[in-house]
Amino acid sequence: MTSLERECDTFCRYLAGVECGERVRAKYREAHELGVVAVDGANTRFDRALVAFARLGTFSTRLADAHARLFRNGGLLRRKLVLVLALLETHADTVGRVDAPTVSGPAAFVVETALRLAVFALLALLGLLVFLPLRALCALGGGR
Amino acid sequence: MSAGASDVTIVGSGASAVHFVQTALDRGLRVTMVDVGRPRPAPVRPDDSFAKLKAKLDDPWRYFLGSRFESVLFPGKKGEYYGFPPHKEYIFEGVDDYAVEAQGFEPLASFARGGLAEAWTGGSFPFNDDELEDFPFRYDELGPFYDEIARRIGIVGADDDLARFMPVHRHLDAPLDLDRHAALLLERYAKVRERMNADGAFFGRSRAAVLREDRDGRKGCDYLGRCLWTCPRESLYTPAMTLERLLGRPGFTYLDRRFVTHFRFESGKVRALAVVDLATRRSEELDVERLVLAAGTLPTSKIVLDSLWRAKGERVRLVGLMDNRQTLVPFANLKLLGARWDPDTYQYHQLAFGLAGARPKEYVHGLVTTLKTALIHPIALSAPLDLATATWFSKNVHGALGIVNVNLHDTRREESWLELATGDGERTKLVARYEPAPSEPADRKRALARIKRALWQLGCFVPPGMAHVRPMGASVHYSGTLPMSTKRAPLTVDRDCRSHDFSNLWIADGATFPFLPAKNLTFTLMANAARIATKLG
Ligand SMILES: Cc1cc2nc3c(=O)[nH]c(=O)nc-3n(C[C@H](O)[C@H](O)[C@H](O)COP(=O)(O)OP(=O)(O)OC[C@H]3O[C@@H](n4cnc5c(N)ncnc54)[C@H](O)[C@@H]3O)c2cc1C
Ligand code: SF4
Numbered sequence: 001m002t003s004l005e006r007e008c009d010t011f012c013r014y015l016a017g018v019e020c021g022e023r024v025r026a027k028y029r030e031a032h033e034l035g036v037v038a039v040d041g042a043n044t045r046f047d048r049a050l051v052a053f054a055r056l057g058t059f060s061t062r063l064a065d066a067h068a069r070l071f072r073n074g075g076l077l078r079r080k081l082v083l084v085l086a087l088l089e090t091h092a093d094t095v096g097r098v099d100a101p102t103v104s105g106p107a108a109f110v111v112e113t114a115l116r117l118a119v120f121a122l123l124a125l126l127g128l129l130v131f132l133p134l135r136a137l138c139a140l141g142g143g144r
Numbered sequence: 145m146s147a148g149a150s151d152v153t154i155v156g157s158g159a160s161a162v163h164f165v166q167t168a169l170d171r172g173l174r175v176t177m178v179d180v181g182r183p184r185p186a187p188v189r190p191d192d193s194f195a196k197l198k199a200k201l202d203d204p205w206r207y208f209l210g211s212r213f214e215s216v217l218f219p220g221k222k223g224e225y226y227g228f229p230p231h232k233e234y235i236f237e238g239v240d241d242y243a244v245e246a247q248g249f250e251p252l253a254s255f256a257r258g259g260l261a262e263a264w265t266g267g268s269f270p271f272n273d274d275e276l277e278d279f280p281f282r283y284d285e286l287g288p289f290y291d292e293i294a295r296r297i298g299i300v301g302a303d304d305d306l307a308r309f310m311p312v313h314r315h316l317d318a319p320l321d322l323d324r325h326a327a328l329l330l331e332r333y334a335k336v337r338e339r340m341n342a343d344g345a346f347f348g349r350s351r352a353a354v355l356r357e358d359r360d361g362r363k364g365c366d367y368l369g370r371c372l373w374t375c376p377r378e379s380l381y382t383p384a385m386t387l388e389r390l391l392g393r394p395g396f397t398y399l400d401r402r403f404v405t406h407f408r409f410e411s412g413k414v415r416a417l418a419v420v421d422l423a424t425r426r427s428e429e430l431d432v433e434r435l436v437l438a439a440g441t442l443p444t445s446k447i448v449l450d451s452l453w454r455a456k457g458e459r460v461r462l463v464g465l466m467d468n469r470q471t472l473v474p475f476a477n478l479k480l481l482g483a484r485w486d487p488d489t490y491q492y493h494q495l496a497f498g499l500a501g502a503r504p505k506e507y508v509h510g511l512v513t514t515l516k517t518a519l520i521h522p523i524a525l526s527a528p529l530d531l532a533t534a535t536w537f538s539k540n541v542h543g544a545l546g547i548v549n550v551n552l553h554d555t556r557r558e559e560s561w562l563e564l565a566t567g568d569g570e571r572t573k574l575v576a577r578y579e580p581a582p583s584e585p586a587d588r589k590r591a592l593a594r595i596k597r598a599l600w601q602l603g604c605f606v607p608p609g610m611a612h613v614r615p616m617g618a619s620v621h622y623s624g625t626l627p628m629s630t631k632r633a634p635l636t637v638d639r640d641c642r643s644h645d646f647s648n649l650w651i652a653d654g655a656t657f658p659f660l661p662a663k664n665l666t667f668t669l670m671a672n673a674a675r676i677a678t679k680l681g
Contacts (some may be wrong), residue, residue, distance in 0.1 A: 015532055027205050036213045040218075066530040074220030081531045082219065085521045086216045090208040094197035099520050101540045103482035109482075109540055116533050 004029055007055050011084040014061040017095035024087050024094070037079050046138040047076035066120055067127030090107070148438035150176040150397065152680065153535040154416060154436040155404045155447065157181055158259025161438035162386040163293060163670040165396065173346075174395040178419060178430065180255035181400035182234050184262060184384060192380035194369035194517045195487045206232070208373075208519070217522040229373045235262045241403050241420055242443065242574075245565060249467070249578035250617035251294035253442055257400070258384030260440065260620055261666055265371075265492040266352040266380050267511060268299045268667035270311050274504035275553075275661035280630050280639035283311060289671035291315055291365070297381040297670075298359060299313055305337070308346065309498040310509055310663070317356050319349045320365055323489035324478055325514040325546065329602050330495065338600045344500035350493045350511055353381035353667075358390070369517045371491035375591040398428075398614035407435060407649075414649050433681065438652040438673065441465075441622035442562070446574045447653055448626065448635075449564040453572065461563050462635060464556030464625035465578060466660040470614040471588060473510075475604040480544035487517050489562040497548065499594050508591045509551040509662035515542070526610075546604070550595055552587055555659040556624045578616045588613065621665050625652035640679040652676055 001009075008028040012020035013075040020028075031037055054064040054077055061081075068077045103109045152168055154161050155180040157295045167177050188207060189200060198204050209215045210230030234254045244251050254260040270290045273283045293558040294315035302319050303312045322330065333340070340347065354375075357364040362385065363377040371380055378385055390396050401422040408416045408429065416429040436443040445462050452458045497510030515523075520538045523545070528536035559579035564572050565580075581587075596606045629636035632644050639658050643649040654665060 015535055031213050031216075035214055035430070038403075056384060062530055062532060065532070069528065069530050075220075078219045078525070078531070082218055082521055083216055085211070085524060085531060085535060086209055086213075086519065087205060089520055090204050090456050091199060092195070092204075095198055098535050099539050100541060101482045101484055101543060102536070105483075106481040108482060113537065115228050116536060117529075120529055120533050125266075 002053075004032060007051070007080070008084065009053055010058060010061060011081055012088065014058040014065075015081065016086055016088050016094060018094070018097060020084070020088070021093065024084075026090070026128050027087050028084065031083055037083060038076055038079050039079075042074055042079055044075070044138070045141060046135050047072065049134055050075065050077045050137055051080065053134075062122055063130065066123040067131045070124055071131075150292045150433065151362065152176070152434045152436055153178060153430060153432040153577060154438055154652070155179070155417070155444070156259065156439040156653070157257050157383065157387050157398075157436070158254070158438065158440055158653070158665050159383045160259045160673040162225070162258075162383045162390065163435075163674035164294070164438060164652045164677045165390055166296070166386060167674040168680065169390065169393050170393055171678065171680075172395070173680065176397040176399060176430075178399045178402045178404055178417065179257070179399075180239055180403055180422065182237060182255055183257055184234065184374075185231050187374065187376035188231075193488050197370070209329060215519075217525065222666060225665055232263055235260070239403055239422070241405065241571065242446070243571070244442065244574045244576060246576040246617070247578070247614060248580075249465070249576045250615045251442055251576055251622075252617065252620050253440060256384075257387055258382050262382045262384055263644055264382070264666065265511075266354055267493060267664040268294075268351050268662040269296075269509070270313055271663060271668050271670075272311055275507070275663070277505055278659040279657075280628050286668070286671055286675060287311070287313060289675045290667065292674055293667065296386070297353045298355040298362075299351055299353050299667075300356060302349040304348035305341075305346040306348035306496060306498045310351065316351070318353065320356060320490045320494065321367070322494055323486060323514055323516065324483075325477060325485070325543065326494045326512070328477065328479060329512070329514075329604075332602045340598055340601050343594065343597065344432040345360045345594060346498040346500075347598070347602070348496060348498075350496040352492060352494075354384055354490070355379045355381075356613050357374060365490060367488050367490060369487045369489055372518060404439070404447055406447055406454050407432070409451065409455060409646055412645070412647055414646050432648075434648045434650070435615045436650045436652050437655075441654040442574060442576070444560045444653055445625045446564070446572075449562065449574070450572055453564055453566060459564055459566065460635065461561050462625040463558050463561040464627060465560040465562055465576065465622065466554040466556060466580070466618050466623040466657070468551045468554055468619040468621045468660060468662060468664075469580065469584060469588060469616065470619045471550045471592060472612040472614060473592065473599075473606055474551060474610050475546050475548065475599050475606045476541050476544040477546065477604045478544070479603055482540050483543040483578065485516050485543035488560075490519055493549070496638060497595060497598060499591065499598075502640045503551075505661060506553055507660070508594070509664075510595055511549045512546060513549070514546045548595055548599070550591055551619065551662040551664070552584070552591060553662045554624075556627060556658060557581060562625055580616065592627060621654070621660060623657035623660050623665065626651050626655040627658040628656045629658070641676045649675060650680065673680065
């Protein structure tokens with residue numbers, strides 16, 4: 001498996017809790033080959049560093065994504081993740097993982113939302129500690 | 145070259161043009177249609193539902209996301225709450241010969257067979273007498289043509305609380321079956337109706353150009369859930385269906401792949417139409433007896449501006465450009481949080497809000513769509529959360545989600561106009577400027593507050609900061625640049641849409657509207673085009 005394919009798998013596990021399968025990997029590769037992911041302005045040194053960090057595993061992906069959503073929304077990592085989500089929701093084998101309800105009703109929804117929001121806030125804070133220095137390092141390194 | 149020895153030459157094959165032609169042919173006139181007319185791709189697996197397509201297509205990603213992933217809504221890409229299907233892109237594909245430079249306005253044009261309404265959502269709402277106040281005729285005169293268009297295309301709806309704003313014309317078929325969310329909203333309305341009505345808010349069935357039963361070779365809606373992805377059964381009406389049927393009729397000639405640049409005139413009469421054959425890039429002239437422009441408000445206006453400029457070197461300004469300001473208001477139905485939804489249901493607006501205005505013609509129109517088969521990644525990425533949390537959130541609110549598209553009326557004003565920009569060569573550019581009415585921001589805020597209140601009464605919650613004010617131009621209800629006028633003034637048309645400048649020129653699209661109500665205008669475009677075809681001398 002290439003590193004791009006491993007990256008695709010990690011992002012699938014992060015978003016859907018499953019490995020993505022050969023056809024999704026192939027589509028992920030194809031989108032990269034067509035140049036629709038790493039477009040100008042979304043592919044800075046910091047963007048690449050975030051992606052490298054995110055690749056380490058699903059927890060790293062979540063941490064990097066929480067930070068990217070708030071401070072680097074149009075960057076490379078978010079583009080890759082959105083692509084994976086779009087691929088997962090447009091095939092019958094995977095759509096159920098990303099587009100079918102999992103809670104049992106309004107009350108459960110409210111409770112779980114509160115929990116998830118709290119986790120997101122914590123991750124965003126932790127992300128600041130990790131990624132602000134990384135960002136500074138990338139800026140010091142110069143270039144793009 | 146003569147336009148096939150026709151009595152009438154018409155430009156365009158959109159909603160306005162095809163219904164003009166159908167009436168003209170019924171009257172025994174011979175008609176030549178000149179059109180760019182990009183054809184629509186063949187439908188894919190027409191019997192499969194939306195959900196089945198994801199399982200049965202060899203490459204569903206290509207169908208849903210495009211061969212270059214152009215329908216993936218990446219963060220930062222300008223878009224709305226749903227991506228646009230790749231196979232519908234031909235509808236908005238441009239032509240090199242047509243360029244627009246706009247400020248305060250995001251113009252769209254279509255060069256497809258059937259025009260912009262190949263992508264429409266079928267909303268078909270007759271104007272009432274209050275809304276026709278600035279038109280030189282009353283509902284009595286237009287009413288029979290609404291009836292006729294409804295008979296031709298099939299419109300569903302109900303005689304309910306919204307009938308106070310929308311006349312009930314003939315041939316209004318019973319509405320389609322509601323999905324669970326829409327049914328719940330209507331049930332709830334029955335309980336809070338008096339309270340909402342006291343606030344001037346009314347709710348009921350939307351009106352849509354869709355068939356319940358098979359008719360004229362089209363099939364009745366089978367709830368495949370593919371409306372946004374192009375109905376493969378022709379249940380949802382589009383003008384290309386009428387064009388298809390006109391092609392077999394005697395007296396009708398269709399010249400496609402022709403771009404009209406201007407007309408040539410002499411002594412107040414149009415003599416010929418200047419056309420570029422897009423296959424060979426050769427320019428040619430077609431002699432015309434009577435000319436009807438129905439190329440859509442912007443292209444029609446450009447043809448008129450080009451004609452004046454080429455003949456007299458005159459660059460005039462067409463004032464009064466109108467469009468409806470639209471605001472998209474997403475909401476969640478609290479009862480349906482975490483609920484399952486059925487994708488095999490009709491996808492476009494099944495319900496509508498009507499808000500009484502300070503004056504009757506200032507009515508506010510809101511179309512309610514309960515989102516089911518739109519892709520969710522655009523929704524997930526817009527939430528201010530990491531994507532996994534946003535995906536969890538969107539899959540659990542999907543069944544509860546809806547959007548109200550709130551429309552405001554517009555008026556003709558000097559500050560909104562069209563002009564021509566001319567360069568060194570032959571090519572010209574349309575320049576559009578749009579300036580909202582000074583009262584528009586306050587009107588918009590008031591309408592939004594009222595819609596939020598009404599939604600709350602229906603048990604729905606609008607997440608703060610999520611309402612999206614669409615740019616002007618996005619509603620594609622362009623009108624007003626060559627208005628009907630009872631006074632003989634330059635750059636206007638008479639009550640039958642015959643030009644006051646050229647005795648054998650008619651304008652059959654939205655350019656002639658002197659006022660733009662909040663209601664979507666296409667049903668009125670079709671009815672008015674059929675009306676003027678009966679007046680042609
Ligand atoms: C996504 C979407 C949803 C919509 N939903 C609704 C709705 O629910 N209800 C509603 O009422 N309206 C709706 N509309 C608006 C509706 O589509 C338009 O009002 C309607 O299509 C206008 O019809 P028309 O015939 O006047 O012009 P057009 O549809 O613009 O047709 C123009 C025609 O002229 C031809 N043409 C243009 N220029 C030239 C030229 N120079 N030479 C030769 N041919 C030319 C084109 O090929 C085309 O056939 C929607 C529009 C969009 C885009
Ligand atoms: S649900 Fe939509 S796509 Fe399916 S048949 Fe009805 S109108 Fe056509």
